[in-house]
Amino acid sequence: MADRALRGVGLGAKSFEDEQGIEFADRNQIGFDCPKGHHFEVTFALEAELPTEWECKKCGLMAVRSDGSVGEEKETKPQRTHWDMLRERRSIPELEEILDEQLEKLRDPGKP
Structure with a gap:
């Protein structure tokens, strides 16, 4: 088993390519x-969109840019509730009809 072990440089640890011509x-x-x-x-490509916040490498808190740049406030939509989503699919008369059907089923358990 010892004769089959890989010796030398760890796989993927180092690249032997030089940086000439790159x-x-x-x-x-x-x-x-x-x-x-x-x-x-932090180093970014010149054409990259630059962030205004970045996680601190030492403590994990959100750090802001040193040059004072502040990003635009993103417009936030109000959170949709289950009722909002239901109202997108059904009208009030349809919902009342479904409610009546379900109440009828509960009142008369013998009916399917």
Whole structure:
């Protein structure tokens, strides 16, 4: 069994390709400040949409950009309830008819 063991470099641990002839994409480094005072930088592609918040690498809290950029407030829709979804599918007269049918079934258990 020992003679079948893989020896040397761990699989996937290192790449033996050199970086000659490789042209890296243009990049941006954006600084972030955490509420606990931690500062860190994250690298993004130049054409990437830059976030205004990023999770702090040290404590996990949401950090804001150091340059003071604030994102636009996203419009939030009110949460739809079961009643709202039901009203999209049925009218009040239809619901009253279904209620009457179900009440009739409960009043007379012998009827299917």
